[in-house]
Amino acid sequence: MAIIEVTNLKKTYVNDGVETPALRGVSFSVRAGEFIAIMGPSGSGKSTLLHILGFLDPHTGGEYKFDGKSVTDYSKQEIAKVRNKKMGFIFQAFNLLARTTVLENVKLPLLYSDVPESKWNELALQAIESVGLSHRINHESSQLSGGEKQRVAIARALVNNPQIIFADEPTGNLDSKSGQIVMDIIQRLSEEQGRTVILITHETYTAEHAERIITMHDGKIESDKTVERRHHAREQFIK
Numbered sequence: 307m308a309i310i311e312v313t314n315l316k317k318t319y320v321n322d323g324v325e326t327p328a329l330r331g332v333s334f335s336v337r338a339g340e341f342i343a344i345m346g347p348s349g350s351g352k353s354t355l356l357h358i359l360g361f362l363d364p365h366t367g368g369e370y371k372f373d374g375k376s377v378t379d380y381s382k383q384e385i386a387k388v389r390n391k392k393m394g395f396i397f398q399a400f401n402l403l404a405r406t407t408v409l410e411n412v413k414l415p416l417l418y419s420d421v422p423e424s425k426w427n428e429l430a431l432q433a434i435e436s437v438g439l440s441h442r443i444n445h446e447s448s449q450l451s452g453g454e455k456q457r458v459a460i461a462r463a464l465v466n467n468p469q470i471i472f473a474d475e476p477t478g479n480l481d482s483k484s485g486q487i488v489m490d491i492i493q494r495l496s497e498e499q500g501r502t503v504i505l506i507t508h509e510t511y512t513a514e515h516a517e518r519i520i521t522m523h524d525g526k527i528e529s530d531k532t533v534e535r536r537h538h539a540r541e542q543f544i545k
Contacts, residue, residue: 309373309470309502310336310359316367317354317525328354330525331368338469341496341503343513346522353474355522356506360472361389390418394463396492398475400455402447402462408434409443412461419466433461437491453484460491470502471495477512489515 317329329351336342346352357363358370361377370377372388380388402411412430421429434443437457447455456476463471473492477485493515495501505516513519514533521529 307338307374308335308371309338310504311371311374312359312368314368315355315358315365315370317351317358317363318366328525329358329365332522332525332527333368334520334527334530336502336504338502339496339500340518341493341505341516342518342520343505343507343516344520344522345507345510345513346528347508349524350522351525352506352522356472356474356504359504360393360395361385386418390415391420391466392469394466394468394471396456396459396463396471396473396476398478400447400452400459400479402455402458404448405446407444407446408439408450408458408461411447411458412465415462415466421466429465430461433465434458436464437461451484452480453487456480456484456488457491460488460495464495468501470504473503473505475506475508477507477509485512 312335313333315329315332316327319326319328332351332355344352344355354363358365365377373392377385403414409427409430412433413426416426416429431440431443434440437460439454439457439461442450442454447458450458456479471492476492477488480488489512492503492505496503496517503516505513507513516533518530518532520527
């Protein structure tokens with residue numbers, strides 16, 4: 307079953323009367339449990355596409371269906387609920403609260419959820435353990451390395467048990483060793499937990515963790531290929 311379907315999707319930005327097309331008619335679907343990498347140079351439209359798919363930005367043409375329902379048929383309240391409950395986000399800049407502990411950072415999405423407060427600690431600790439950072443729960447995020455910060459961001463994205471993970475250049479601010487650890491975790495979410503993952507990257511090495519690579523150029527899909535994964539998630543974490 308397709309969790310995401312986009313048909314002739316378009317996005318045009320208007321600034322001072324000047325129109326700038328970012329997406330020029332993009333069509334594809336994503337099955338539940340797929341791991342897809344979207345590649346392309348700067349300005350190709352890949353981040354714009356991710357923001358639309360993640361309900362962070364509206365499209366201006368075409369159709370986007372999430373879980374079989376057109377996004378235009380969702381109310382603002384439904385959009386907020388889907389984004390909090392069914393989607394998890396990992397960004398290049400981590401977006402953690404600096405003077406806040408790992409545990410408190412990971413618990414943040416639960417503040418806006420229907421989960422009883424009595425379960426917040428348990429769920430956050432499970433998510434932190436899944437990324438190998440149980441030994442850092444009481445550290446402030448400002449005390450962590452870049453790789454550890456991104457692993458906290460992944461745990462935060464997982465704490466609501468989302469259907470789909472959106473990862474926007476998750477290794478962009480990391481050295482190669484930390485980046486590999488982060489990608490191993492993301493791949494494990496797909497392979498072992500069956501989560502749908504949509505990864506935005508400009509790095510071929512990062513994209514090769516996915517099972518399907520969509521390449522974009524000038525707001526259009528240039529290629530859409532199923533590939534053989536070249537890496538396998540490691541069970542061990544470097545502490």
